[in-house]
Amino acid sequence: MLLADKYRPKDFANLDYHKEQATNLKNLTKDGEFPHLLVYGPLGAGKKTRITCILRELFGPGVERLKMETMNFTTPSNKKLEIMTISSNYHIEVNPSDVGIYDRVVIMDIIKNVAQSQQLNVNAAREFKVVILTDVDNLTKDAQHALRRTMEKYIANCRIIMCATSISRVIPAISSRCLCIRVPAPExxxxxxxxxxxxxxxxxxxxxxxxxxxxxxxxxxxxxxxxxxxxxxxxQYPFSDDQKIPELDWEVFIKKMAGKILENQSIETLSNVRKDLYELLSNDIPAGVIFETLLRELLRKSDVSIRETVIKEAAEHEHRLVQGNKQIFHLESFVAKFMYVYQTFMQEMFGDF
Amino acid sequence: MNRTKKFKQWESFDFGPATSTEKSKPRKDDSNVTKRKQYVKPNSSTSNKALNFHKELAPVAVSDLAVHPKKIEEVENWLKFAVFQDKSKTAKFLLLTGPTGSGKTATLSVLCKTLGISITEWITPIDQEYEYNRTNQIEQFSEFLFDAKYPSLFESSLNRLTLVEDFPNAVIRNPEQFCEILESCRYINQPIAFICTEAHNANVNLQRTLFPDEVLLKFNINHISFNSCAARQLKLALKRAEALVKSNPDVLKQPSSTVIDAILASADGDIRNAMNQFHMASLLGSGDLPTVKISTEEEKPGKRKRSKDSVKLDVMNKDQSLGLFHGLGRVLQPKRKQLGNSWRLVKNVGSLVDEFSIQPQMFMSFLFENYPKYFGDITDAAKAANILSSSVLLLDNWDRHESLEFALWNSILGLMVVNEHKVSKWNQIRGPVRIVKKDTNKIQEEWNGVRYSPMDQYYHNIIKKSDRCHKFE
Structure with missing residues (x-):
């Protein structure tokens, strides 16, 4: 087992940071009533850890007996879907964005199933079950609207805890129905x-x-x-002070891509970069992260005079990226724009000589 | 047997009901109404004669057909094989497809006549009838196909062919049922021919709904696809028509050569259309058909570029539907016209937008996938990419139908205008790339339900000394 999993805190008492928030959350579960939650914050900040702590606080150690199941769904268009779920007697966890545009079906079905089956265990601490949805910011608009309706309908015997990195892509209708909890990254x-x-x-x-x-x-x-x-x-073990820290391969990959862009601004490079972007996207590297890494790398190499334009363009395109679904369009548009800006700058430079 | 029509006096060219002269007159604007009234009378007296026009022209011999000889031969071979040679107890199916007026029905009927085969055709009954019969269309249809093996009492010929051109609506709505019907008449010793008109719109394309490839394979259906009439063939056919006009100077007059050219240009390979136009033009009372100069500003079919002053019939502006690839070509390789210091687009952008407003997403993905190859300069490409990105944003967040159209307008017009350094070479159009996400379920299962962020999977590879996760090279 990896260190990160082995020593993951299991209840609020063992949390290492954000202790004040932990007490608040603990107090929240004391009462019989419990709202829908939307936990958000950057990656690796401890969102999931806090959610498991909440579950444990709510239902006791029984919630740690997990079983994995693949659930099958049929879309209205008769397409068969499979999705992995992790569940205990008290909760079920699922990442609906695994099935792409069919996430709506999964959300509706799972919540309906959970909500319609009453808590059978008489000794259970709570009357409700919990549905944990991860990556809600990747849900389609359709699914989010469906979620909104189901949230209201089944509030009697089902609570939803959602997990997201940012709430900018969560529709306001959902975030207003939840208690939003931000988990900041540790210092x-x-x-x-x-x-x-x-x-x-x-x-x-x-x-x-x-x-x-x-x-x-x-x-x-x-x-x-x-x-x-x-x-x-x-x-390398034993450790030494100046040991090499392995760099993430996709980061290296993006840096190479930036190198290509800076080296030659042409249509061929653009097509090349598109292939790379496709590879990154199809391996689930979030578009926002690609964008950020790429921009940082490009800015490092570009002259002060064009930085302002580049950042402005980046802001514009990143905004589009968040608003739309077709990420590749916006990524490529930014790359092309940068190439143009950079090329014009270089030509002016050489014109001076 | 009301629903079966005998083809003994079959008009080979299925022009529909013979057009009466009044109907066939070119529709001019209202100012001409009075003028028209004047010549209604003389024409109506000769309407009997006029009725025969198409009949006279209908092809009788194989040589009269305006179809490529190879195609005729193909159909003939099938007929000979299916009707005369093949003695197996299974049904033989033939499917003829092609655009309207390409001579599918004519070819079949002429060949049957020459080979001495009688045709029994299914005509979908009108509503009243099956109210009495209390059976539904589909039952009647399958019954008809099944009964076809019994020779008719009125027909002495033993060589028979069953023809279905008029597919019952119930069947179109329910292609599975059509399959069942085919299955049921698989063992009837009777050749059956189907005729489907090709259509660009997928919804009305019978061939695609009723005869997908697996059906063709399963029932061993012989598929012969007709092309639209070649210009040469059309010309020959019009020559025959001219001869007919010459022999009947009392009812018909010779249309001017410009009109004939215009007819040829606007018929678009549709012989039925061309004949109707010719008939209209040759009527005694009518003046010259109004024609439109195909100026460079209007839509101009590429083939007729050579003759500068080519004309088109005003009345007969068919709704041309562009294929996807054609449309892409228009957007990615826009033609321009220089006007002093400025320039204009040759093609009408609005019609392009209309054409693809049904599936803007699909069109947009195709544009995105293919645009870089047509751009010669990164400045233009940056603009184009920006345009595409803003249009796709509109598409993703559409709330009304109009916003879809805005998006299309934006992208189509934008791409057409921006490209200043066009790369004019043949490029293969590629389909849009679909981002296929890896199946994360399996990996998750191996890791006891813990899901690791794809961004951290590199470390997992190292720690576990495996290459379970993707590696970026």
Missing amino acids: ESVIVDILQSTCKKEDISLPPVLAKRIAQASNRNLRRALLICETCKVE
Whole structure:
């Protein structure tokens, strides 16, 4: 088992940071009543950990007996869908965006199933079951509207906890029906502390300098920090202070892509970049992350005088990216625009000589 | 047997009900109404003669057909095989497809006449009849096909062919049922021919709904597809018509050569249409058919580019439907006309937009996939990409039908205008790439239900020393 999973806190008492929020959440579950929740925050901030803590607080240790199931659905157009669910007697967890544009069917069916079957266990602490939906910001508009209706209809015996990285893509109708809880990313010093304490539990000695470097490389993503730490251990143990920290392959990939763009601004490069973008997207790298990494890389290499234009364009295109569904259109448009700006700049430079 | 029509006096060219002269007159604007009244009378007296026009012209011999000889041969071979040679106890099916007026029905009937085969055709009964019979259309239809093996009492010929051109509506709505009917008459020792008109619109394209490839394969249906009439063939047919006009100078007059050219240009390979036009033009009372100069601003069929002053019939502006690829070509390779310092687009953008307003998403994906190959300069490409990205945003967030159209207008007009450094070479059109996401279920299962972010999977590969997850090279 990976370190990140092995030492994941199981109840509120063991949480390492955001302790005040933890007490608030704990108080929230004390009462019999419990609202729908929308937990959001950056990756690796501990959203999921907090959700499991809430579940445990609500239902006791029984909620940890998990079983995995593949559920089958049929769309109105008779297409068969399969989706993985993780459930206990008290809750069910599903990521509806796995089935792409058919997410609406999954949401409606699962919530209906859960909501219509009453809590059978008489000794159960609560009258309701919990449905956990992950990646709600990737849901289609259609699914979100469906969710809104079902949320109201089945509130008597079903609560929904949603998990998202950002609520900008969640329709207001949903976020207003939920208690929104933001889980901010832990600070670097917190990450260093956690790395140290985790390593102590594993009997690994982690030099403070390396811990700091890992925390920096993790980009305040605790899960990633733990993973990097473990990866470093695989590559070289005992640790040394100036050990190489493996860089994420997709980041390297995007950097290469940026290199191509800077090297030659032509239609061929554009087509090349499109292929790369397709590869990234089809491997589930979120478009927003691609955009951010790419922009950072491009800005690093471009002159101060064009940065303003580039950032302006990036802002415009990223906005479109969030609003629309066809991400590749906007990514490519930004790349083309950058090529144009960069080329004009280079030509002016050479014109001066 | 009301519903079966005997073809003994079959008019080979199925022109529909013979057009009376009044109907066939070119519809001019209202100012001409008085003028028309004047010549209604003389024409009506000769309407009997006029009725025969198409009959006279109907092809009798194989040589009269305005169809490619190869196609005729194909059909003939099938007929010979199915009616005379093949003695197996199974039904033989033939499917003829082609655009309107390409001579499908004519070919079949002329060949049957020459080979001595009698045709029994299914005509969908009108509503009243089956109210009495208390059976539905589908039952009647299958019964008809089944009964076809019994020779008619009025018909001495033993060689028979069953023809279905007028498919019952119930069957069209329910293609599975059609399959069942085919299945049921599989073992009737009787050749059956189906005729389907090709249509661009998928909804009315019978061939696609009733005869998909698997049906063709399953029932061993012989499929012969007709092309629209070649210009040469049309010309020959019109020559025959001219000869007919010459022999009847008392009722018909010779249309001017410009009109004939216009007819040829606007018929678009549809011989029925051409004949109707010719008939109209040759009527004694009528003046010259109003024609439209095909100026460069109007839509101009590419083939007739050479003759500068080519004309088209005003009345006969058919709704041309562009195929997807044709439409893409128009957008990606726009033709321009220089006007002093500025230029104009040659093609009408509005009609393009109309054409694809049913599936704008699909058209947009095709445009996106293919536009870079037609651009020679990154400046233009950046503009085009920007246009596409803004249009697709409109498409994604549409609330009314209009916004779909705005999106199409934006993208089509934008791409046509922006491309200043066009790459004019043949490019293969590629279909849009569909982003196929990996099946994450399996990986998740292996990891005891924990789902790792795809962004972190690289570390998993290293820690677990596996290459379970995708690696970016």
